[in-house]
Amino acid sequence: MFADLRQSISDWIFRASVPETPPVTLVQRRIFILPTRQGYTFGVTTLILLVSSINYALSLGFVLTFLLMSMAGVAMLHTWRNLAHLKLRPGRCDPVFAGETAHFGITVETPSLTRFAIAARRRDEEPVYADVGIAQVASIAMPVAAARRGVMRCGRIEIFTRYPLGLFHAWSYVDFNLQVIVYPRPDTAAGAPPARSRSASEEGIPVPGDEEFHMLRPYQTGDAPKLIAWKALAREQGLLTKEFSAMASSELWIDFEEARSSNLEQRLSMLCHWVLTSDRFGQSYGLRLPGVVISPSRGEAHRTRCLEALALFHEPGAAP
Amino acid sequence: MRSLPTSPHLDVRNVMWLLAAMVFVVAPHLIRMPYWVAVFFVAIVGWRGWIAWAAMHFPGRFVTSTLTIAAAIATYFTYTRIVGREAGVTLLVVMSALKLLEMKTQREVTLSIYLGFFLVLTNFLFSQTIPLGVYMLACVWIFIGTMVGFNRVGSSPTLGERMRPAGALLIQALPLMVAFFVLFPRAAGPLWALPTDTRSGTTGLSDTMRPGNISNLIKSDAIAFRVQFQGDRPPYNTLYWRGPVLTQFDGATWSLSHDESRGNVADYARAQRPTKYTVTLEPHNKTWLFALDVPAMVPPGAILLHDLELREPARSPVRDRKRYEMVSFLDYRYGAAAHRGSLRESLRFDETRNPRTVALGRQWARESTNTREVLQKAFQYFNRDFTYTLEPPPLDSRDPYDEFLFVTKQGFCEHYAGSFALAMRAAGIPARIVTGYQGGEVNPLNNELVVRQADAHAWVEIWLAEQGWLRVDPTGAVSPLRIDGGVNAALGPIGVLPSIIAADPIGVLAGIRDAWRAMNSQWDAWVVGYSMDRQRQLFSDLGFPGIDWRALGFWLMVSTFVVGAAISIGLLVRDRPPRSEPSLVAWNRFCAKLAAAGVAPRAPYEGPLDFLRRVESSRPALAATAGDITHRYVEARYGRGASREELRELTRRVREFRAT
Numbered sequence: 001m002f003a004d005l006r007q008s009i010s011d012w013i014f015r016a017s018v019p020e021t022p023p024v025t026l027v028q029r030r031i032f033i034l035p036t037r038q039g040y041t042f043g044v045t046t047l048i049l050l051v052s053s054i055n056y057a058l059s060l061g062f063v064l065t066f067l068l069m070s071m072a073g074v075a076m077l078h079t080w081r082n083l084a085h086l087k088l089r090p091g092r093c094d095p096v097f098a099g100e101t102a103h104f105g106i107t108v109e110t111p112s113l114t115r116f117a118i119a120a121r122r123r124d125e126e127p128v129y130a131d132v133g134i135a136q137v138a139s140i141a142m143p144v145a146a147a148r149r150g151v152m153r154c155g156r157i158e159i160f161t162r163y164p165l166g167l168f169h170a171w172s173y174v175d176f177n178l179q180v181i182v183y184p185r186p187d188t189a190a191g192a193p194p195a196r197s198r199s200a201s202e203e204g205i206p207v208p209g210d211e212e213f214h215m216l217r218p219y220q221t222g223d224a225p226k227l228i229a230w231k232a233l234a235r236e237q238g239l240l241t242k243e244f245s246a247m248a249s250s251e252l253w254i255d256f257e258e259a260r261s262s263n264l265e266q267r268l269s270m271l272c273h274w275v276l277t278s279d280r281f282g283q284s285y286g287l288r289l290p291g292v293v294i295s296p297s298r299g300e301a302h303r304t305r306c307l308e309a310l311a312l313f314h315e316p317g318a319a320p
Numbered sequence: 321m322r323s324l325p326t327s328p329h330l331d332v333r334n335v336m337w338l339l340a341a342m343v344f345v346v347a348p349h350l351i352r353m354p355y356w357v358a359v360f361f362v363a364i365v366g367w368r369g370w371i372a373w374a375a376m377h378f379p380g381r382f383v384t385s386t387l388t389i390a391a392a393i394a395t396y397f398t399y400t401r402i403v404g405r406e407a408g409v410t411l412l413v414v415m416s417a418l419k420l421l422e423m424k425t426q427r428e429v430t431l432s433i434y435l436g437f438f439l440v441l442t443n444f445l446f447s448q449t450i451p452l453g454v455y456m457l458a459c460v461w462i463f464i465g466t467m468v469g470f471n472r473v474g475s476s477p478t479l480g481e482r483m484r485p486a487g488a489l490l491i492q493a494l495p496l497m498v499a500f501f502v503l504f505p506r507a508a509g510p511l512w513a514l515p516t517d518t519r520s521g522t523t524g525l526s527d528t529m530r531p532g533n534i535s536n537l538i539k540s541d542a543i544a545f546r547v548q549f550q551g552d553r554p555p556y557n558t559l560y561w562r563g564p565v566l567t568q569f570d571g572a573t574w575s576l577s578h579d580e581s582r583g584n585v586a587d588y589a590r591a592q593r594p595t596k597y598t599v600t601l602e603p604h605n606k607t608w609l610f611a612l613d614v615p616a617m618v619p620p621g622a623i624l625l626h627d628l629e630l631r632e633p634a635r636s637p638v639r640d641r642k643r644y645e646m647v648s649f650l651d652y653r654y655g656a657a658a659h660r661g662s663l664r665e666s667l668r669f670d671e672t673r674n675p676r677t678v679a680l681g682r683q684w685a686r687e688s689t690n691t692r693e694v695l696q697k698a699f700q701y702f703n704r705d706f707t708y709t710l711e712p713p714p715l716d717s718r719d720p721y722d723e724f725l726f727v728t729k730q731g732f733c734e735h736y737a738g739s740f741a742l743a744m745r746a747a748g749i750p751a752r753i754v755t756g757y758q759g760g761e762v763n764p765l766n767n768e769l770v771v772r773q774a775d776a777h778a779w780v781e782i783w784l785a786e787q788g789w790l791r792v793d794p795t796g797a798v799s800p801l802r803i804d805g806g807v808n809a810a811l812g813p814i815g816v817l818p819s820i821i822a823a824d825p826i827g828v829l830a831g832i833r834d835a836w837r838a839m840n841s842q843w844d845a846w847v848v849g850y851s852m853d854r855q856r857q858l859f860s861d862l863g864f865p866g867i868d869w870r871a872l873g874f875w876l877m878v879s880t881f882v883v884g885a886a887i888s889i890g891l892l893v894r895d896r897p898p899r900s901e902p903s904l905v906a907w908n909r910f911c912a913k914l915a916a917a918g919v920a921p922r923a924p925y926e927g928p929l930d931f932l933r934r935v936e937s938s939r940p941a942l943a944a945t946a947g948d949i950t951h952r953y954v955e956a957r958y959g960r961g962a963s964r965e966e967l968r969e970l971t972r973r974v975r976e977f978r979a980t
Binding site for chain 1: 427430431434437438440441444445448452453456460464467468470471472473474475477481485486489490492493494495496497500501504506507639640847848849850851880884887888891892
């Protein structure tokens, strides 16, 4: 509770207005700067150097002390400048399966000079560093373990730097409302989709092994390697996928009711596995969840739609 | 306060940089320390480098603590103590090496670098010359470069990417550093008592004289003091810089009188040819001050003894460079009115020692009718067959002056002065030894007279009724060149540099040497010797007499602000994002005017021509002007570009555009 209070005070101080419309430029008033622990130690060091110089009347000691002190002051400006005017945009936030590592991505551009050791981190996470060159877009991907299915929100991101001397920590906050969709963890033990569900097909029962060659179509991401027409590729006709009549004509309904388990997550995991298996075989399939029906189809977009439906099923506050 | 994540292992190249910086900064120490320190340091640093290079295991706690204890014990046995300059610095050097051996995390790296800054400071305890200053600046540069390297998380910088930012930081720090150096109020004395061996540069005359100790001093090229004359410099052979006066004599060693009664410059019976000058005295850790024979004034805080010895109070020896104004009378008469009884100390000697010298003195007295004849005999004697040499044979016997006068016949000023004074006492003439310096060297560039330890000298003062104390220099009898041309003239060049200069036919090297010495003199005066007095003097010269720490603090704040603002502006000008294109500014304004007039705002993805089409359909009345502006904008931004006039025209049209 105390942590919450502290957080809300911090939010109020740093005026976290969410979400922000990209691109966000880190203008002067958005950047905060404070000494690091090393910075404080450096201060103590120069103080001891100063006292020693006074005591031993070492003129070159004074020179050293004042040089280091002034340099720390200059370093503060350099640290601040290293962050100033950076342009931030949301980056890739690809969906993952539960149990995998998700990445919240942002892109960073510099308007003028190369910036070194720019770091981004989510609250209480390890930072990720990148150098940002002129006329180049640097991507920073913050990894996070996707433990459970649903929508994972990135929250406020801290962009910071300590370059060049590590004496100061300049930082700014940005919140693009980044989110990663986490699909259920596929339950490989679920086996093949239950056979009964295939009876809904209008054009006869597809029998496993009934793989009469039908046509070649352009390759789509996600097509199984064994369906790729390697001979066509060798003839330099491009990447084509073999389509079999049995698959083309059959329709499969993957149904929530078929997944027999008392646990909702377990059921969704089974459905997820079936979606993946069907997709891998180029099977046309539909998904039926309580309140959600996705009519049979195939391909990358369809697969994504189904997996998203599984990911967001009964997810409180899920975006449609 | 935030902590940095501890990286699993430190970047090898960064570690190597740090080790190199450490070796550089410690190198001057290693040269002057016992050799085991160098061996220990290099071995430990090499070990740490090997660990980083070959990704070896770090030594265990047992090994490091054993090494720590061993190093502490070795330091103690070398110096028989742990505190003090030499021992303290040795301890710091070995401990910083051991710290490197334990360095595993970013935080320990930082501590090691900060230790490196302390090691830079300790070098200044031993020397504050220009070459060492430049060298240490280079070391600081490498340390800063190392810090930059360690803060380049995730990428290893090149040499340039390390040294250039570090150099930029240092150069940008210079103005503020200079401001602080000039303005920071200097304290009058140490904050706490220092160990006696803290300061270097304490070679100088001692408070005793026995055959051999001045000729050792004369091998030192160190500067004793500098003199700036107001007006003409007196002739070389009158430049006797009076120091400690030695009256006590035990047969071999001359030492200071126990009588510390005060003298007074008003006691001179004759005081003519006053010479004004300023002395800048190097710290020598003793109390006496030097002045031309004889002082006509007493510097503030100093005292003048009855034997015309100038001294600081006993509890404040000269530990910092001291600058004082002086006036001397080169033609004087002093002590003529003294009662002979009060001169008893100047006649005392041990009858049992140096019997032949005593006998010689008595013989001169017997054969003479007055003191003048005694002196003549003595000078004739010393003129006969004595040799002036820097390497006199050692005199070990109980009667060193007998041995010198009758056996070796080779000696330096203290041999002549000592034996002469003893003979005078034996002859019944009060005599005492005056030590100090003779001559000096003029730098033609700034007309400054530099007096070095090599110019150390000892002469005799004898007391004659009605004349008082008179200076007698028996060394002049042996080697007149010593008095007229300095030690180099008498002995030939000493050391390597003078012999090269002696072989330099057209004087190029001598010119360089003079320029270098003048530069050193300025450096010593304004950088190394920048004390409270110097600071006050500087500000009173600038027209701010009596400046105090409050005023200095105020100006310090002002200069911090000004310099900080200048650097910030400089950094920001270089970093300003490019200004928006004028065409884009005009276009955005045009879109804003349309939006204000009720046209649905342009979507981010909507291109200008698509937007124009929408405007044409919703507001046909505006089609012509909007089309004109849009096409001008598209041409300027995406087409062949636009001249300055065309851009101005676009801006004007947008300004005149009315959407209603």
